[in-house]
Amino acid sequence: MGNRPAEDTAIISETELRGIVAQILERNGCRSEVAEILAANCVGAERDGSVSHGLFRVEGYIASLRSGWVDGAAVPVLEDKAPGCLAVDAKNGFTQIALDLAREEFTARIRQNGIALLLIRNSHHLAALWPDVEPFAEEGLIALSMINSMTCSVPQGAKKPVFGTNPFALAAPAGKEGMLVFDMATTTTAHGDVQVARREGHMLPPGTGVDRDGNPTGDPAKILDGGALVPFGGHKGSLISLMVELLCAGLGGGHFSWEFDWSGHPGAATPHTGQIFIGIDPSKAGGLPFGMRAETLVEKLREAGLSHLPGRRRHDLRAARAGQVPVAAARLAHLRDLAEGRAG
Amino acid sequence: MGNRPAEDTAIISETELRGIVAQILERNGCRSEVAEILAANCVGAERDGSVSHGLFRVEGYIASLRSGWVDGAAVPVLEDKAPGCLAVDAKNGFTQIALDLAREEFTARIRQNGIALLLIRNSHHLAALWPDVEPFAEEGLIALSMINSMTCSVPQGAKKPVFGTNPFALAAPAGKEGMLVFDMATTTTAHGDVQVARREGHMLPPGTGVDRDGNPTGDPAKILDGGALVPFGGHKGSLISLMVELLCAGLGGGHFSWEFDWSGHPGAATPHTGQIFIGIDPSKAGGLPFGMRAETLVEKLREAGLSHLPGRRRHDLRAARAGQVPVAAARLAHLRDLAEGRAG
Structure with missing residues (x-):
């Protein structure tokens, strides 16, 4: 890299x-x-x-x-639910297109209300989340996003997989520091990284997932062939993953991670679920400018010896390239x- | 118990x-x-x-x-920042009083807009977060809350403590299942539980925190006497904890966990920081009733062998007592x- x-x-x-x-x-x-x-x-x-x-x-x-699983020609439809709430029916297309359709109005609602919610359903996503949230931070806004995926993770305390990798992302403007951004699977690792590990033939840390019999393993092949991932951080990470299911499918109207059947579409790789965004306009909060406060946090983290700030490695590589x-x-x-x- | x-x-x-x-x-x-x-x-x-x-x-x-650190007689002041954003200056009093002041208007804003934000600053909190969020779920609303506390946790990759225990809580209505509610310190364990462990003389799991030299330990005395906690779940939990600092202090206008000095107030135990709430009205989202969808998730978790649903143990004890x-x-x-x- x-x-x-x-x-x-x-x-x-x-x-x-x-x-x-x-x-x-x-x-x-x-x-x-x-x-x-x-x-x-x-x-x-x-x-x-x-x-x-x-x-x-x-x-x-x-x-x-x-395979006909996702519709690359779908035209999403924007729905106005409340002054602070928009929804998009992605019509079996990709969430990024639904977000693109809603972006201008969603941004306006964030600025008008101080906070707004965007719910995308009937949608597919096969990408990172940071490209979805970063543009809001570039506009001076804070954006949170979550998306549930396909059942591949065993909740802490359960015996069978229920959750998806269920990533959670945040982007926030940080004044002179640019932005703070993170994008994390709420599993121990992203599904894509398990696939890369299998392709490249390297092991993942022990306990990254379980094999088909429920035994902890770091072998990507055992995780992918009948096994499963587990949430990061034990029961606390499992609760974050639960929140993602609840908000993306329960609130947003998407499928839960186990509610779609792609078995009739060989090769289908895009989870057909839901994604939500919460956007906040920090200029409405009053007090010191948010960017200055974010700078203060970054300075403190640096003083404490943190060398890698969230998102910084990607942004440095972007600049260098x-x-x-x-x-x-x-x-x-x-x-x-x-x-x-x-x-x- | x-x-x-x-x-x-x-x-x-x-x-x-x-x-x-x-x-x-x-x-x-x-x-x-x-x-x-x-x-x-x-x-x-x-x-x-x-x-x-x-x-x-x-x-x-x-x-x-x-010690004069917190003002038990303070009268908080509600500020209207935007149609979806309220703030309260707690005037050096307790956040629960600020929340009580804002509750009616905040609830109205959530119902009007679909989502609303409540920012509490200049405030103290020494309690669990679930009592703050549960009343919203009883009203059919989803509530998220975060609060930063006093520096006692070393961010993943850093050498010195920066973050507080920085709890994060969610409550959501769940139809016949009552509600789903969790309240987690974003450290390995809550500070109160470390104090209880020291008082009762039992050890915590290895790696719960670090001693004064930065070595991992499960000894509550070593964690409390010059040592520190660490975030749960490695770098991912550390990012959740960072989000809590950023939103409570950066956005909400409270102190960062290291920004208050209580050394002149011997015995002071209440962190003087900030707390935020995000409230969502799921009836605005359209689609199937949220409670029904939450029931579906609960049923699936039960089928997968999960015996303890989030918040259920407390609620069962409450009913039994x-x-x-x-x-x-x-x-x-x-x-x-x-x-x-x-x-x-």
């Missing part, structure tokens, strides 16, 4: 790479606006070193689209083939 | 016990309304078996009040002495 490419690594501009990925997505059934939004998300993650949510996801998108993304040459060639229809 | 008293245990009605605690608080400088609210909170925790936040806290209240609270006889006698001014 460093910035110096190995010999078999190509350097390609973010713009060109986005074009290639968008072309792949269009070729597989996305309308052009959908393809562009998903490509920007996917290439942005690759650029920032979030490889488990970057180009690695392209095959998942293709398989989900081809300056729009140029390293990609394994063979991988890039394959992506070009997919884009041109020379590979399936 | 069982329901059958030992021989040296007295049974007293919740009402009478509230009266005794309120009298103690009034005798130490609380105006009567403040004394009644805090006594109800404290006795409610004892009744529910939350002993670390029950009568155990009485001496902390007394010491904080007598039916307003009668067991208290060690010697402890009750001492509380009566404090109330009557026969003990100091």
Whole structure:
């Protein structure tokens, strides 16, 4: 994930790479606006070193689209529920498109009311959450987001998986420090990282998940083949994961992580659930400017010896790469083939 | 914490016990309304078996009040910041009084807007968070609350304590299942439980905190005497704790956990920080009734073998005790002495 490419690594501009990925997505059934939004998300993650949510996801998108599981041409519908509450029926399309539709009005509601809620249902998500929340922090707003996924995690104290990886993300402006942003699976690790570990043949820490008999394991193959992940942090992390199910599916109207059946869609990889956003306008709170207070917190953390601030490694890599993304040459060639229809 | 008293245990009605605690608080400088609210909170925790936040806290209240650190007679002031955002300056009093002042208007704003934010600053809190959020769930609303406390927790990757125990709580209506409610310190354990462990002479799990040299320990004395707690769940729990600091102090206008100096007030035990609430009206979200969806989640968790639902143990104990609270006889006698001014 460093910035110096190995010999078999190509350097390609973010713009060109986005074009290639968008072309792949269009070729597989996305309308052009959908393809562009998903490509920007996917290439942005690759650029920032979030490889488990970057180009690695392209095959998942293709398989989900081809199997008819997700509708790449879906046109989401915005619903006005209350002065501080908007909802979007994603019509079996991607949440990012639903968010894009709602963004302007949601931002206006946040600024008018001080806080607003956006509920997205009937939607699919196969990406990181930080690309969803960061743009709000760039506008001076605080954004929280949660999304439930597919059943793959055994709640603390239970015997069978119920929860998804159920990530939880926050982005907040931080004055001179840019922004504070985190995006965490509420499982021990993200599902994408388990898949990467299996592909690359390395073990995860013991207790990352359980095997098919419920025994703790760090073997990605045992976790993926009939086993499951577990929530991070024992019963407390399990409660955070429960909150994500409750708010995304219970409140937001999406499926719970176990409520969709993709068995008739071989290759389907995009959980069909719900996502919620809570947006806050800190300028409405009064008192000292929020950014100054966030700077104070960052300074204190630095003084206490914290070297990695949340989100900073990605942002540093983004700045260092300056729009140029390293990609394994063979991988890039394959992506070009997919884009041109020379590979399936 | 069982329901059958030992021989040296007295049974007293919740009402009478509230009266005794309120009298103690009034005798130490609380105006009567403040004394009644805090006594109800404290006795409610004892009744529910939350002993670390029950009568155990009485001496902390007394010491904080007598030292002049907290103002038991303070009259909080409600501020209207935006249609969805209220704030309260607690005027160096207790957050529970600020919440009581704001409750009616905050509830109205939640119902009008679908979501609302309440920011409490210049406030003290020495109690559990679930008594703050449960009343909203009883009204059919979802409530989230966070509060930062006093520096006693070393962020993951740092060398010195920065964060407080920084609890995070949620209460949500759950139809026939009553409510789902959790209240967790974002440290490995609550500070009150470390104090109880030291008093009772038992060890906590290894890694609950660090000693004064930064070595992991489960010895409550080493954690309390120059050592510190750590966040639950490694870097992910540490990020949740960071969020609590950022939102309570950065957004809400309270002190960060390290920003108050109580050294001139010997015995002061009440952190002088900030607390925030996010309230959501699930009836505004549309779709299936939220309570029904919460029931579905509870059923699924039960099927998966989860025996303890969040908050259920407390609620079962509350029902079983039916307003009668067991208290060690010697402890009750001492509380009566404090109330009557026969003990100091």
